[in-house]
Amino acid sequence: xxxxxxxxxxxxxxxxxxxxxxxxxxxxxxxxxxxxxxxxxxxxxxxxxxxxxxxxxxxxxxxxxxxxxxxxxxxxxxxxxxxxxxxxxxxxxxxxxxxxxxxxxxxxxxxxxxxxxxxxxxxxxxxxxxxxxxxxxxxxxxxxxxxxxxxxxxxxxxxxxxxxxxxxxxxxxxxxxxxxxxxxxxxxxxxxxxxxxxxxxxxxxxxxxxxxxxxxxxxxxxxxxxxxxxxxxxxxxxxxxxxxxxxxxxxxxxxxxxxxxxxxxxxxxxxxxxxxxxxxxxxxxxxxxxxxxxxxxxxxxxxxxxxxxxxxxxxxxxxxxxxxxxxxxxxxxxxxxxxxxxxxxxxxxxxxxxxxxxxxxxxxxxxxxxxxxxxxxxxxxxxxxxxxxxxxxxxxxxxxxxxxxxxxxxxxxxxxxxxxxxxxxxxxxxxxxxxxxxxxxxxxxxxxxxxxxxxxxxxxxxxxxxxxxxxxxxxxxxxxxxxxxxxxxxxxxxxxxxxxxxxxxxxxxxxxxxxxxxxxxxxxx
Amino acid sequence: xxxxxxxxxxxxxxxxxxxxxxxxxxxxxxxxxxxxxxxxxxxxxxxxxxxxxxxxxxxxxxxxxxxxxxxxxxxxxxxxxxxxxxxxxxxxxxxxxxxxxxxxxxxxxxxxxxxxxxxxxxxxxxxxxxxxxxxxxxxxxxxxxxxxxxxxxxxxxxxxxxxxxxxxxxxxxxxxxxxxxxxxxxxxxxxxxxxxxxxxxxxxxxxxxxxxxxxxxxxxxxxxxxxxxxxxxxxxxxxxxxxxxxxxxxxxxxxxxxxxxxxxxxxxxxxxxxxxxxxxxxxxxxxxxxxxxxxxxxxxxxxxxx
Numbered sequence: 001x002x003x004x005x006x007x008x009x010x011x012x013x014x015x016x017x018x019x020x021x022x023x024x025x026x027x028x029x030x031x032x033x034x035x036x037x038x039x040x041x042x043x044x045x046x047x048x049x050x051x052x053x054x055x056x057x058x059x060x061x062x063x064x065x066x067x068x069x070x071x072x073x074x075x076x077x078x079x080x081x082x083x084x085x086x087x088x089x090x091x092x093x094x095x096x097x098x099x100x101x102x103x104x105x106x107x108x109x110x111x112x113x114x115x116x117x118x119x120x121x122x123x124x125x126x127x128x129x130x131x132x133x134x135x136x137x138x139x140x141x142x143x144x145x146x147x148x149x150x151x152x153x154x155x156x157x158x159x160x161x162x163x164x165x166x167x168x169x170x171x172x173x174x175x176x177x178x179x180x181x182x183x184x185x186x187x188x189x190x191x192x193x194x195x196x197x198x199x200x201x202x203x204x205x206x207x208x209x210x211x212x213x214x215x216x217x218x219x220x221x222x223x224x225x226x227x228x229x230x231x232x233x234x235x236x237x238x239x240x241x242x243x244x245x246x247x248x249x250x251x252x253x254x255x256x257x258x259x260x261x262x263x264x265x266x267x268x269x270x271x272x273x274x275x276x277x278x279x280x281x282x283x284x285x286x287x288x289x290x291x292x293x294x295x296x297x298x299x300x301x302x303x304x305x306x307x308x309x310x311x312x313x314x315x316x317x318x319x320x321x322x323x324x325x326x327x328x329x330x331x332x333x334x335x336x337x338x339x340x341x342x343x344x345x346x347x348x349x350x351x352x353x354x355x356x357x358x359x360x361x362x363x364x365x366x367x368x369x370x371x372x373x374x375x376x377x378x379x380x381x382x383x384x385x386x387x388x389x390x391x392x393x394x395x396x397x398x399x400x401x402x403x404x405x406x407x408x409x410x411x412x413x414x415x416x417x418x419x420x421x422x423x424x425x426x427x428x429x430x431x432x433x434x435x436x437x438x439x440x441x442x443x444x445x446x447x448x449x450x451x452x453x454x455x456x457x458x459x460x461x462x463x464x465x466x467x468x469x470x471x472x473x474x475x476x477x478x479x480x481x482x483x484x485x486x487x488x489x490x491x492x493x494x495x496x497x498x499x500x501x502x503x504x505x506x507x508x509x510x511x512x513x514x515x516x517x518x519x520x521x522x523x524x525x
Numbered sequence: 526x527x528x529x530x531x532x533x534x535x536x537x538x539x540x541x542x543x544x545x546x547x548x549x550x551x552x553x554x555x556x557x558x559x560x561x562x563x564x565x566x567x568x569x570x571x572x573x574x575x576x577x578x579x580x581x582x583x584x585x586x587x588x589x590x591x592x593x594x595x596x597x598x599x600x601x602x603x604x605x606x607x608x609x610x611x612x613x614x615x616x617x618x619x620x621x622x623x624x625x626x627x628x629x630x631x632x633x634x635x636x637x638x639x640x641x642x643x644x645x646x647x648x649x650x651x652x653x654x655x656x657x658x659x660x661x662x663x664x665x666x667x668x669x670x671x672x673x674x675x676x677x678x679x680x681x682x683x684x685x686x687x688x689x690x691x692x693x694x695x696x697x698x699x700x701x702x703x704x705x706x707x708x709x710x711x712x713x714x715x716x717x718x719x720x721x722x723x724x725x726x727x728x729x730x731x732x733x734x735x736x737x738x739x740x741x742x743x744x745x746x747x748x749x750x751x752x753x754x755x756x757x758x759x760x761x762x763x764x765x766x767x768x769x770x771x772x773x774x775x776x777x778x779x780x781x782x783x784x785x786x787x788x789x790x791x792x793x794x795x796x797x798x799x800x801x802x803x804x805x806x807x808x809x810x811x812x813x814x815x816x817x818x819x820x821x822x823x824x825x826x827x828x829x830x831x
Contacts, residue, residue, distance in 0.1 A: 176675075408610065453737075466765055
C-alpha cells in the first residue's frame with residue numbers, strides 16, 4: 001500500500017511538473033513550427049495548466065467567500081471534497097504534488113524524529129480560519145500558503161529559472177567553443193531537450209531568490225519532522241481534515257494482535273496516532289492516508305475498513321486557535337488597506353496584466369500562484385514586492401525593462417485560475433482597447449529631446465495604428481524629430497520602454513495612469 | 526623662384542595618367558572584367574486574384590531562371606522581413622507566398638538547404654506563426670532558424686560607423702543569399718526596403734543604430750552583399766510604418782522587384798511611394814560607396830506582367 005501511494009504521488013508530481021513546463025506559448029510554436037495562424041488570432045494553451053488549481057477546494061472556498069464567483073472548473077474541487085467525505089485526506093496522501101515533494105524529502109533516508117507538541121498541529125486550523133475570514137472581508141491570502149500555489153510559484157519563479165539560467169550559461173559557453181562537436185551537441189541538447197522545458201531566454205523574476213529560499217526552507221523542515229508543512233501549516237490539509245470527520249474509510253487496530261510496540265506512532269507523520277494511545281482508532285482529521293503505520297506494524301495488527309461512521313470526533317482545534325485565526329483574519333485585510341492602494345493611492349509602477357480586474361476585486365481573487373508570470377512570453381510579468389502594498393505581495397505586475405506586453409498576446413488572461421485576470425481574446429484586447437497604463441517621455445533622458453541625436457525607436461515599435469507615439473520636427477533642425485505620446489491611443493504595452501536605447505531607466509516609461517481597469521486611474525475625459 | 530614649380534614634363538605625365546585613368550572605366554575592356562550584367566526586373570500583377578507564386582516564378586525566369594544564381598547543393602539563406610508579429614494582410618512583413626515561392630525555386634535549382642533567417646523584433650516564435658513564415662517553411666521544406674544568443678558572434682563590419690558588431694552567424698555560413706524584404710515606410714530612414722533589411726541580420730544594440738540610420742544602413746549593406754534582392758511590393762505599407770497595424774495603412778501595389786543590384790532595387794521600389802528620393806539618404810550614400818547604381822536606365826530593364 002505504501003509503495004502504491006509513492007507511485008501515485010510521483011506520477012502526480014510528474015504531471016504537475018509537466019503542466020508547469022507547459023505553462024508557456026504552445027509547444028508546437030516552439031519546436032515543430034507547424035502552427036499556422038491566418039490572422040492575429042489568439043494563441044491558446046494546449047494543456048489544462050490550471051488543473052491542480054481547479055481540484056483545489058481551498059481556492060474554491062476562498063474565492064467563493066471573497067468574490068462570490070463560481071468557476072465551472074470548481075466542480076473538480078467539489079469532487080475532491082466528496083472524495084474526502086468518503087475516504088479522508090486521500091488528496092494529501094496521494095494527489096497533492098506538494099505533498100509528494102515533502103514525502104520525497106521525508107522518506108528518503110527517514111530519520112528518527114521527536115513528535116511535536118499536539119498544539120503544533122493546530123496551527124493549520126488557525127491559518128485556515130485566517131484565510132477564510134480574510135476572504136470574507138475581501139482579501140484573498142490563500143495563495144501565500146496554499147500548497148498548489150506555493151509549489152507552482154516556487155517552481156515557476158525560482159527553481160525553473162534558476163536551473164534554466166545555470167544550464168543556459170553552460171550552453172552559451174559550449175556554443176562559443178571552437179570545437180565543432182561540442183558546439184553541435186550543445187545545440188541539439190539545448191534545442192530539443194532543454195529549451196522546451198526551461199525556455200529560450202534568461203528569465204528573471206523579482207524576489208525570485210526569496211521564493212526559492214522559502215521553498216528550500218519548507219522542504220528542509222521535513223528533515224526536522226516528516227511532512228512538517230502538511231501536518232502543521234497546510235490550510236488545505238486543515239480544510240480537508242474537517243471534511244474527513246465522517247470518512248467511511250477507517251484505519252483499525254486489532255487489539256488482540258497489537259503488542260504496544262508503538263512503531264506505528266513513531267512513523268506517523270501527523271498526530272493521527274498519539275503515542276500514549278496506540279490502540280485508538282486513528283484521528284481522521286490528522287491522518288494523511290499515507291498508510292505508513294500499516295506497512296510498519298510488525299504483527300499486521302493495522303488494517304483498513306469501510307464502515308458507517310459512529311461517535312465521530314472532530315479535529316482538535318481549540319478555542320485559542322480559533323481566536324488567533326479570527327484575529328489574524330480580521331487584522332490582515334484591514335491593515336492591508338492602510339497603504340491606500342485600494343481606495344486612494346495609485347502606485348505608478350503597479351501595472352497589472354491586461355484584463356486584470358479593478359484593484360479591489362483583483363485582491364479578492366488573485367492567489368499569487370504565478371501562472372501569469374510563468375506564461376508571459378516576454379518575461380514582463382513579475383511578482384510584486386512592495387509595489388502593491390503588503391496586501392498585494394507577490395501579485396503580478398509588468399516590469400517593462402524586462403519585457404513588454406505583446407500587443408495581441410492574451411496568454412496571461414487565459415491561464416488565470418480564478419479570473420482575477422479576465423479572459424480576453426486578441427480581438428477584445430486590441431479593439432476595446434484594454435489599456436494597462438500609459439507612456440510618458442522623460443525629456444531629460446530622451447536622445448532627441450536632450451539634443452543628443454536622432455532616435456525614433458519608441459515610435460517605430462509602437463504597435464497601435466495610428467501610432468500612439470508621433471514625432472514632430474524640432475524647430476530649427478529638421479533632422480531631429482521629437483517624440484510625443486498620444487494618450488488617447490496609448491495602451492501602455494511598454495514596448496517603447498523596453499526598446500528604448502537608454503537602458504536602466506529608459507527615457508520613455510509606462511506608469512499605471514490611464515489603465516482602463518480603474519476608473520480612478522484614467523487620464524483622459 | 527618657387528621650388529615646387531611643375532616642369533613641363535611632369536605636367537604632361539600627370540595630365541596623361543589622369544586622363545587615361547578616367548577613360549579606362551569607359552573602355553569596353555574594363556567591363557569584361559567587372560560583375561555580370563546588372564538587371565532590374567519588375568513583376569506586375571494586373572489581373573485581380575493573380576498568383577503571387579506565379580509572379581515570383583516569372584520574375585526569376587525573366588532574369589534567366591533561378592539556376593543561373595543557385596548551384597546544385599548550395600545552402601541558401603533567405604532574408605525575409607518577419608520582424609513583427611503581424612498577419613500578412615497588414616503589409617508589415619514579407620508575404621508568406623513570396624517566401625514560399627522563392628524557397629521552392631531554390632529547391633528546384635537543387636539547393637541542399639534553404640533557410641529563412643531573420644533576427645526578429647517581437648518574440649521570434651510568435652512572429653514565425655503569425656506572419657505565415659511557418660506555413661511558408663512547412664510548405665516549401667525550408668528551415669526556420671530561431672535566433673538565440675548562440676547564433677551571434679562579434680565580427681568586424683568594417684563600416685564607417687559600425688565596426689565590431691554581433692552578426693547573425695548563419696549569414697556568413699551559407700553559399701548564397703537572397704534578400705526578400707517587404708517595402709514599407711519608416712519614420713527615420715524614409716523607407717524600409719532591401720538594404721535596411723540587414724538590420725535584421727545583426728544583434729547587439731540595434732536600437733542605437735537609429736542615431737545615424739542612413740550610414741548604418743549602408744555599413745550593413747556593404748557587409749551583407751546579397752546575390753539577389755527581391756523586394757516584395759505586392760502590398761506596401763504607406764502609413765504608420767514600420768509596424769503598421771491597420772489595413773487602412775496598406776496599399777496594393779501588386780509589384781515584385783528583382784535585381785542583382787541592391788541599390789537599384791531599392792531605388793526602383795522607392796518610386797512606388799509618394800516620397801522625395803532626395804530624402805532617402807541611404808540610397809544616395811550606397812551609390813556613392815559603390816554598392817550599386819540609381820541610374821536605372823543603365824541596367825537591363827525588364828517588365829513581366831501577369
